[in-house]
Amino acid sequence: MxxxxxxxxxxxxxxxxxxxxxxxxxxxxxxxxxxxxxxxxxxxxxxxxxxxxxxxxxxxxxxxxxxxxxxxxxxxxxxxxxxxxxxxxxxxxxxxxxxxxxxxxxxxxxxxxxxxxxxxxxxxxxxxxxxxxxxxxxxxxxxxxxxxxxxxxxxxxxxxxxxxGGAAAQTIQQAIVPTSVNRIAALLPQSGSLGGVSQEIYRGIEAARNNLASDASVRMYDVNASGALTQYQRAVADGADIIVGPLDKESLAQLLTQPQILTKPLLSLNYLTNSRNIPGALYQFGLLPEDEARQVAEFASARGQRTAIIMAPASSWGERLANAFHTAYQAKGGQVINIQQYPDNPSNAYMQNVQNAMAATQGRASMVFLAASPSQARLMRPLLAAQAPGVPVYATSHIFSGRIDPGKDADLDGIIYTEIPWVIEALQAGSLNNSAFPRMYALGMDAFLIAKNLPSIARNPNTQVNGKTGSIRLARNREIQRKLLMATFINGVPQALGQ
Missing domain, CATH: 1.25.40 (Serine Threonine Protein Phosphatase 5, Tetratricopeptide repeat)
Known part of the structure; x- marks a missing residue:
């Protein structure tokens, strides 16, 4: 039936x-x-x-x-x-x-x-x-x-x-560049599902201001999806030289519905890649996972590893990382010889996924790209080590929770992955567990760094800034691009590769 x-x-x-x-x-x-x-x-x-x-x-x-x-x-x-x-x-x-x-x-x-x-x-x-x-x-x-x-x-x-492949997909208006930055406004939600994350970002902004002994002032404006336009205009009326935020895509999309009001630079903390017309005020910054997948592809290719297995969860996030890695790897001359989608929820079926990948490639894979959360990676890595002990496994920073836990993370030993400098610095200083969201804290620090130095960064496209989320540069479409450190796990603790 x-x-x-x-x-x-x-x-x-x-x-x-x-x-x-x-x-x-x-x-x-x-x-x-x-x-x-x-x-x-x-x-x-x-x-x-x-x-x-x-x-x-x-x-x-x-x-x-x-x-x-x-x-x-x-x-x-x-x-x-x-x-x-x-x-x-x-x-x-x-x-x-x-x-x-x-x-x-x-x-x-x-x-x-x-x-x-x-x-x-x-x-x-x-x-x-x-x-x-x-x-x-x-x-x-x-x-x-x-x-x-x-x-x-x-x-x-x-x-x-x-x-x-046709005409340029985006129209990029001439950039609005401040002559100097003395007043910074932060458009961040102070409550709701993003309230805790926003507080950590703001702590990072304040820490960067204090560390740089900057005379720039920072003021928080509480914003949600329905109030982004109002708060932006309020910040401009209060004399802000640059606005940092918003964090969520909905608020950013709302601002872009009225680009004519964007008279001061806007350093968003998220990306809207479907924007056909980029206002002159918009600079986009965030922790884009695709950047990390592309960096892994380039790093592995430079090591001569030209045949890859992709293992990614059956989710939209998994699809994004798999696609980004696949495209970048092929561009570098690599060949993806098998793609395995595994259950998004941690499952006993992972063994079958790993066995299927190894059977399909018959020993031809020179690397594995693993898109995974910490819980997924802890289950998947031992299975890969058992089935293909000589094949290196690469991943993005998403495999590390940001909290030191050698007992659990010992299963991640040997994985090579992308990591932001701040996590390694804080770990070495013994302060990593002081932050609930260390990568968001680092995002806040770099948001201030970029905002304060935007006049020189925007006018000198080749400028690279060593930030806490990576080496930072401004791309032609005014998206902030990051290059992260490569790290690995030793005895369940992250460590910069080669140290």
Whole structure:
């Protein structure tokens, strides 16, 4: 009965896809002949959705699919919701698409539906004229997808590549550069889910000001998603030379809806990579995980390691890191010979993932790139060491919690990973555990350093500043780029590589 049920869902959704030229890719009519003729609850609603889609009423069709989804158990329910999201994404309706995606958390999805979730996000990015984000979001392990979904992923990939290869995707307005910086405003939330992180960032800003014996003043402005514009204008009226923040993407997006009010430089603490028009006031800074993945690719390539396995969790974060590493590694002449997506929640299935990777590569891999959290890496590293003892494992700073715990982190010994200078400095000074979020503290210190020195940094593009989050330089699109230290674990404690 379960198989018949799944076939029935596949039949109706395939019919739906055949009705939309853009969504047609990979849906073969032969799959319709396999479906059971047994009637199931919900036929009428899905038939209505099919009819609406055939008539070109996509929004109504998406809403009907979503309504019909409630009649089915998992994983069919999520599959129908993702169909609704796919149609909403195809018409570029951000709010409608995201409302459906919110009902399909990654943890509730099986492998095929996780791939479909990534595809829908990429499709939406493409409809928003953001080919870079689309390419970064697409699933990387196509072998695990059904033929129909695989073809649709390839179709979006081709469109995104063509779009990215055309005229410049972004218009970058002439930079607003302050003549001097004496008053700094910090737009940070003082409460809510980001309240604790923001306090640590502000502590870092204050520490940098004190360490530099600077005469610059810093004032905090409490900001949330609905108040970013008001607080920015208030800070400018109070005489701020530069505004640091906001931290969350929603507040930053709100500011960019009215670029004409951005009369003073804005050093954001996050990135909006889908911005087509970069205002002259905007400088973007943050702890971008893709930067670290690219650095690992370059470092391993320079060591002559040219065949890689990627192991990443089945999550949007895992997809981002895997894509960033893959692209950078190929650019350096490397070849990714296997990609393994493992369960996002720590699982006993990790052994099977590792064994699958080793069996598929048959000893040809010269390195492993591991995208992982601390708990995931502690489980994965011993398995990799047992299955392929001579193959080096690389990772990003996300494998280290920022809290010294040799008992747990001994399992990470030997991993080579990217780390910010401040973590190594604080560890050597014995003060690392004094900070709840050491990397956010370092972000605050460097935010002040960049803000205070922006007049010289902005006018001299080749300037590199040795910061606490890495070696800092300003890219042509006014994004702050970082180069981190390479570190490893010895007896469960991080140490700069080569020391």
């Amino acid at each position: 379960q198989k018949k049920f799944s076939n029935r869902i596949r039949q109706y959704l395939c019919i739906a896809l055949l009705s939309v030229p853009f969504l047609l890719q990979g849906c073969s009519p032969s799959s319709l002949t396999d479906a059971s003729d047994t009637a199931i609850q919900g036929d009428v609603s899905i038939e209505q959705a099919n009819a609406l889609l055939t008539k070109g009423k996509k929004r109504e069709a998406a809403q009907t699919y979503y309504a019909a989804a409630a009649r089915y158990p998992s994983p069919q329910r999520e599959r129908v919701i993702l169909q609704a999201a796919e149609i909403a994404a195809s018409i570029g309706d951000v709010n409608l698409t995201n409302s459906y995606l919110a009902k399909t958390p990654v943890s509730a999805l099986d492998g095929e539906n996780r791939g479909r979730l990534a595809y829908v996000k990429a499709l939406l990015a493409l409809q928003q004229n953001n080919p870079t984000l689309a390419l970064r979001t697409l699933p990387t392990n196509l072998d695990s997808l059904s033929p129909a979904l695989r073809e649709k992923v390839k179709h979006v990939q081709q469109r995104a590549q063509a779009m990215a």
